[in-house]
Amino acid sequence: xxxxxxxxxxxxxSEGTPVxxxxxxxxxxxxxxFWYVQHPNKGLQLLLKYTSAATLVKGINxxxxxxxxxxxxxxxxxxxxxxxxxxxxFCVVSTNRGSTLGRLYFGRGTQLTVxx
Amino acid sequence: DAGVIQSPRHEVxxxxxxxxxxxxxxxxxxxxxxxxxxxxxGLELLIYFNNNVPIDDSGMPEDRFSxxxxxxxxxxxxxxPSEPRDSAVYFCAAxxxxxxxxxxxxxxxxxxxx
Numbered sequence: 374x375x376x377x378x379x380x381x382x383x384x385x386x387s388e389g390t391p392v393x394x395x396x397x398x399x400x401x402x403x404x405x406x407f408w409y410v411q412h413p414n415k416g417l418q419l420l421l422k423y424t425s426a427a428t429l430v431k432g433i434n435x436x437x438x439x440x441x442x443x444x445x446x447x448x449x450x451x452x453x454x455x456x457x458x459x460x461x462x463f464c465v466v467s468t469n470r471g472s473t474l475g476r477l478y479f480g481r482g483t484q485l486t487v488x489x
Numbered sequence: 490d491a492g493v494i495q496s497p498r499h500e501v502x503x504x505x506x507x508x509x510x511x512x513x514x515x516x517x518x519x520x521x522x523x524x525x526x527x528x529x530x531g532l533e534l535l536i537y538f539n540n541n542v543p544i545d546d547s548g549m550p551e552d553r554f555s556x557x558x559x560x561x562x563x564x565x566x567x568x569x570p571s572e573p574r575d576s577a578v579y580f581c582a583a584x585x586x587x588x589x590x591x592x593x594x595x596x597x598x599x600x601x602x603x
Contacts, residue, residue, distance in 0.1 A: 407591065416493070416580055416594030417532075463532070476545070477592070479532045 375400050377466050379480035386454045387488045392436075394449040394483045396464035406447045407465040408438055411482075417463060423447065434458070459487045493595035495581050501601045507569040510598045512581030513562055518593065520586040523556055523566050526597070527577045535579075538564065539586055571602045 380395040398404060405424045409417040421432025428440040434457075438449045447464060464480040494513040502508055514521050522537040536546040541558045549556070553572070558564040568575055578597045584590040 409592075414596070416582070416596050417592070418594070419591040422591060477534070481531045 375404075375466055375468050375476075375478045377464050377478050377480040379462075379464050379483050381483050382481065383484045383486065385486040385488065388456055389453050392449070392451040392454045392458065392485065394462050394464075394485065396447045396449065396480060397445055398447060398464070398466045399445065400466055400468060402468050405467040406438075406440060407467070407477075408432065408436070408447075408449050409463045409465060411461045411463065413460075420449070420462075454485075454487045456487050456489065459485055461485070493581055493583050493593050495579075495595035495598050497598060498596065499599045499601075501603065502571055503603055504572055505570045506602075507567065508571045508575075508600060508602075510566040510579050510581075510600070512564045512566075512595060514564070514581070514583035515593055516562070518583035518585050519561065520584045520590070521558060521564050522582040522584070522592065523564070524580040524582060525577045526580060532580075535566070568600075571600075573602045576600055576602050 376399045378397045386392055407422045408420040410420050411417045420436050421430045421438055423430045423440045431437045436451045438447050440447050461482045461484050463482050466478045493515055496511045520539050523535040524532050525535055526532045533548055535548045536556045537544055538558045554568055556566045578599050580594050580597045582592040582594045584592050
């Protein structure tokens with residue numbers, strides 16, 4: 374079975390401090406993993422994706438995520454938060470085999486607040 | 490490229506009325522998805538099409554919901570009759586249909602049923 378757990382529904386940081394958004398996944402097959410960001414009144418936008426190449430993935434706006442198979446984690450990080458990073462972030466898993474081939478499973482989202 | 494275009498951006502209607510949401514996907518992206526987002530249930534997949542053919546509609550809540558994709562450049566999601574519990578933001582998304590393809594989302598339609 375496939376599922377995604379975002380461990381924090383809300384994260385608050387001060388501008389200029391590091392960001393850590395946590396994600397754990399469960400997948401019966403080799404997964405593809407994504408992080409999306411959603412700004413208010415907008416659709417979701419792809420930040421980055423992991424597709425079994427390098428385990429450290431760099432995305433847009435200075436974000437990166439590391440795939441750790443032993444921990445079934447795909448946490449999103451950024452060294453220094455900016456006010457414009459305030460948004461909701463979704464971790465997503467896609468299966469590469471089986472009856473649910475290609476289907477996406479979304480986490481419940483983490484709301485990131487950035488304080489000045 | 491204009492991206493995925495949804496219309497209308499906002500829809501307010503009375504219970505019992507028919508509602509039609511529209512989506513124009515990105516040219517060349519042969520998979521199209523309809524999602525619903527609410528505070529209570531998060532983001533839910535309603536239905537998705539590949540090459541204009543419905544592949545998985547198991548997420549469609551009930552018979553009041555129907556979706557069509559008559560051609561590669563247009564899709565509709567219809568609710569008839571609408572109910573207050575249908576109030577949500579409905580997103581259309583497109584991808585190139587490969588296993589690791591990213592989804593490109595429209596800006597959504599905010600539906601309010603009174």
